[in-house]
Amino acid sequence: MKKSVVFLLILLSILYLPATALMAWAPNYEGEPDILNPNHISGAFVWHDYNGFHLRTTTVGDKHTFTGTIHTNGHFQNVDDRFFRDKDYYHLSDRDTVDFQFTTTGRTVGIDFDIADGDYLSLEIYMDGHKISPMDIYVGKDGWHPGKYKFTLNRLPYYYDERVVIVHPRWHGYWGWGYHHR
Numbered sequence: 377m378k379k380s381v382v383f384l385l386i387l388l389s390i391l392y393l394p395a396t397a398l399m400a401w402a403p404n405y406e407g408e409p410d411i412l413n414p415n416h417i418s419g420a421f422v423w424h425d426y427n428g429f430h431l432r433t434t435t436v437g438d439k440h441t442f443t444g445t446i447h448t449n450g451h452f453q454n455v456d457d458r459f460f461r462d463k464d465y466y467h468l469s470d471r472d473t474v475d476f477q478f479t480t481t482g483r484t485v486g487i488d489f490d491i492a493d494g495d496y497l498s499l500e501i502y503m504d505g506h507k508i509s510p511m512d513i514y515v516g517k518d519g520w521h522p523g524k525y526k527f528t529l530n531r532l533p534y535y536y537d538e539r540v541v542i543v544h545p546r547w548h549g550y551w552g553w554g555y556h557h558r
Contacts, residue, residue: 405529407517415482419512420444420501421519422529428454429497431476432486439481442508444501446474450494459486500526 405424412421418435420442433442446452451471457464464485466476472494478485491497501508507525515522515529 404516404518404520409514409519410517411514411519412484414484419514420503420508421486421514422499423516424529428488428490430486430488431499432459432484433478433480434484435480435482437482439479440504442476442478442480442485442501442503443505444476444499446476446489446500447498448472448491448494449496450491453490453492454488456488459484459488461485495531496528498526498528 408423409421414434415437421432423430452468452474455468464478466474466487468474510521510524513521
């Protein structure tokens with residue numbers, strides 16, 4: 377009896393680990409951007425960690441309004457707006473799209489959320505009603521910049537180590553640092 381229980385536990389562990397690896401987000405989305413320093417830099421900051429996804433905005437003291445849309449082919453869970461100020465808001469529609477508006481004056485404003493059953497996260501970000509410059513968007517610990525204001529972060533389908541799939545930009549699929557434009 378004891379041998380069969382041990383065997384069953386080992387078998388379940390072997391089956392569980394590859395399944396979780398198959399649904400991992402790219403390593404370069406991981407970690408709060410090192411450059412995020414409220415009141416010293418302006419921009420939008422996106423990252424993933426063990427608590428889920430995070431979107432923050434901050435400015436160098438000037439008042440700016442950040443608006444946009446976040447979309448996934450899964451659904452949002454545990455949306456947390458504790459970093460909001462008076463007139464900030466988000467609207468979750470059909471569990472797969474979040475529209476947001478943050479007014480930022482030197483401090484940090486944003487939301488946290490999880491994604492269930494989704495393979496990608498698309499973001500479209502505006503600052504003061506204009507497409508935000510990609511140089512003002514920082515993703516992951518290293519703070520890399522996407523190619524434009526509208527970008528997609530993909531869950532890597534066969535992620536077993538820290539390699540990121542890079543494909544030529546003309547091909548439909550991954551390019552850059554594991555993301556592609558829609």
